[in-house]
Amino acid sequence: MERLIAGYRKFREEVYPERAEQFAKLERGQAPRVLFITCADSRITPELLFQAEPGELFICRNAGDIVPAHGDHTGGVSATVEYAVRALKVTDIVVCGHSDCGDQVLKLFAHILNEQVRPGDVVARWGGDEFFVLFDCELKDALKRAQQIASRLSTRYEFYVDGKSVTLPLRASAGVVEYRTGESAADLFRRADQAMYAAKPKTPRGNSPE
Numbered sequence: 001m002e003r004l005i006a007g008y009r010k011f012r013e014e015v016y017p018e019r020a021e022q023f024a025k026l027e028r029g030q031a032p033r034v035l036f037i038t039c040a041d042s043r044i045t046p047e048l049l050f051q052a053e054p055g056e057l058f059i060c061r062n063a064g065d066i067v068p069a070h071g072d073h074t075g076g077v078s079a080t081v082e083y084a085v086r087a088l089k090v091t092d093i094v095v096c097g098h099s100d101c102g103d104q105v106l107k108l109f110a111h112i113l114n115e116q117v118r119p120g121d122v123v124a125r126w127g128g129d130e131f132f133v134l135f136d137c138e139l140k141d142a143l144k145r146a147q148q149i150a151s152r153l154s155t156r157y158e159f160y161v162d163g164k165s166v167t168l169p170l171r172a173s174a175g176v177v178e179y180r181t182g183e184s185a186a187d188l189f190r191r192a193d194q195a196m197y198a199a200k201p202k203t204p205r206g207n208s209p210e
């Protein structure tokens, strides 16, 4: 923390006076042209990477640079996007990913999931810790396969924190729905999400990848 306080002091005493004119201009308002959405990862420094000046990038960050689908709940990301587009009228939106993103448990989970599916199945991540798999088969078979995958995914996950091994038991739940001719992808995903929650055992311990 002291490092940061010293940094701020240096900014006030050395950097700010040098750029006083620039900051005085920004005091009167901002007009960034770019909404920049990226990961919270500390190794990403948008201004440094793109040599951007204060006032140039309107930035939204979270772990995994996740932008949830528009829904009934308004969160920080939707508010940021709406403000950028409607109030600031940005001309460009950049979603900037990076290599080696995501926490270790989720990566292991995705890896096991990918090993369980067949060629032709489509796997997609949904939100923070939910996945969709599109099976080209009958509902009955899809249910059987989804349950097999969920049981394979319900296991102990070993990962490393500061070089130390940690194991975490996770339980996966699977819900299955059949595509209805003419329905939108959003409706299909919403029904699948509801089916997954309906299949979830009611226990106080939640928060595991589904």
Ligand SMILES: [Zn+2]
Pocket (backbone or CB within 6 Å): 039, 040, 041, 063, 064, 065, 098, 100, 101, 102
């Ligand atoms: Zn990341």
